Amino acid sequence: MSFFSIKKYNWLKIGLGIILSLITLLVLFYSSIYFGLWGKLPSKKDLSDLKQQQATQILDINNDLLGKVYRLDRQNITYKQFPKHLIDALIATEDARFYEHDGIDSRSLFRVFFKTILQADKSSGGGSTITLQLAKNLYGRKDYGYLSIVVNKLRESIVASRIEAIYSKKEILTLYLNTVPFSDNTYGIESAAQKFFNKTTQDLNLAEAATLIGSLKANHSYNPRLFPERSQLRRDVVITQMLKYNYITEKEAEEAMQNNILLDYQYYNPNQGIAPYFRAQVIKEANKIIAENKLVKANGKGYEIYTDGLKIHTTLDINLQQHAEAAVKKHLTKLQKAFEEAYGNLAPWKKDSALIYKTLKTTAYYKRLKQQKLSEQQLQDSLKLKRKIKVFNWEGNQTKNLSVLDSITHYLKFLNTGMLSIEPQIGGIRAYVGGINYNFFKYDHITQSKRQVGSTFKPIVYTTAIENGMPACTYYSNKAITYTDVDNWKPKNASKNNPSDLNYSLETALSNSINTIAVKVMHDTGIEKTIDMAKAMGITSSIEPVPAIALGVSSFSVLELATAYTTFVNQSIPSQAYFITKIEDKNGKLLYQHKPKTSTQKAYSDHTRQIMLEMMKETVNSGTARRLRSTFNLPNAIAGKTGTTQDNKDGWFVGITPNLVNIIWVGNDQQIGFKTTRQGQGAKSALPIFGYFMQALNNNPDFNSITKANFENSTPKVLEELSCPPTKEDGFLKRIFGKKEDEKQSFKKDEEKKKGFFDFLKKKK
Known part of the structure; x- marks a missing residue:
């Protein structure tokens, strides 16, 4: 050789x-890699039992989506719910040979390997099949340094092979579309369809489906909300690909590409969207239900709301809620402006330094500064340092250059509200507005806040009196009396429209909310009996046994007050309010079903209830709530009660219809009262919200069951008992020898004297 x-x-x-x-x-x-030296790979068993985090849905009474709770916004659906053009768009764009390969595109894989190793071309990735992308979506990628792309690609190829061995092509497409990340931290096609177009996946048209599929290439760069023009160009690429592979005709392609992208974007953020206060409370209630009922998964672990894809069915009616929120906004936008104008430059949020600093000291920012042990000058300089922040305004949120002190003075001025609509027969909450804006004011004024209830307590006083034998046609003078054993307390009337030389029937006194008479009625009935009645009607808060409770100095939540008022249209029985009707797992299996707490324990008799309802009807027809008839022109069957507290700090209105009890509170969180009673009384501050709300319902035939319902007919005996003149004069002798206006009495001693007499009347009745 x-x-x-x-x-x-x-x-x-x-x-x-x-x-x-x-x-x-x-x-x-x-x-x-195959044997796990670079990290354990999922086995076929693991892959056959995939459990991905899913968003929990909060649904209204009609199964409409109120919002979602999630760590990853994912919501699984079945293959049958995918429209054909969605599947076609995906395959044409992402994997044209999907039905021909076994999950791995060998040419693409070797190209990536050799270009990365030999040419150090980090941009050589791409060409992944749908199955490879699915493997990446399911298990993510890890950092292996210089070999990251190669190792991850090979790991994904092994997982993809196992997926193809276990699942059919349809199942792979289902898994992929349910897990693939879309724009705005959204996972899965159903969540994306609902977020960007406010519709289910099966209702997506060709252009909408192409828009979402197009965003998969780079879900930030092709985000249709942030970059509509760029997203539209990508959409057209997808449609062109569909035409190339004969999935659609030229005509279909042209029609799909001729219009701009039209989004109907839904914010499923807890701080935004419809009924955010209600949704926050539902999460609390759901966690409580899961704990109390010991709801567990097959693995023995308790359900997790943020990851287990539950379906929480609630009592709320999304359409009622929209009308409630619109009514609040319509009225408070105007009321806030009037509130600020009434104070002008002397507004306490501008001039009351004690109030400003009291509020400042409660902020987390101030507490952090104090911990740093700054000098007083440094502290003041920090508080005056301006920065750009977004602030709430009814006209639209604005970004302003404000200091912490500026921000506090800005927010101190706002009026807030709590509005609750509850179906009295069963306790289902139909509308729930816990405040003016959850993003800026998270304090819930329905369940968390307790405020003095003012004259809305008076029906409890009168109910107690009627139930204890006081005739409905009892008359009282509204002359003021000084109660010597209560620090010489002399209750007065807010209005001067009721002459003091007349005597008023109970109905007239209640419908016109006469303070002096409410106190006298409770004086004759008994404080303890009144408190007992309040408890029987569903009030759980502590009530101090003092005469002033007749005027509503006790503080209740909106929810408590609603419970008490349901008795007037629920056979004298307080309804137990509830939020959730049932909870299902992600597969629709029933985990919990609400069982109404039925009670036959009446708080008072049907006779008393009918009398009280007639009295509160008169409040609307001719009393303090007559604006509902004269200004808002509401023809509905309505009973109600207005309420105002001392210094006009709280305005209330209770609107009762046969099938809906509505409680509305308006006030300032720092208890800055209205400048005048004319502006701050419940009839002006709270009642208009109910007026606008009912007007909207009257214009929608879907709510006929509420708007056209009538109260039960009162018995002839009740009507006869109420058939007395609204007022009458004292007799001649009483006018001459009767008690003078400056009369002084001992509340407790006189109350004891009367107690035996009214017990006798009750037995006689």
């Missing part, structure tokens, strides 16, 4: 050795 032949043979041998070594290295490298 010649020298050159030997040399050629040696080079060939070396070359083959190198190739074999490389192959061996590749096999060993691949084996090291």
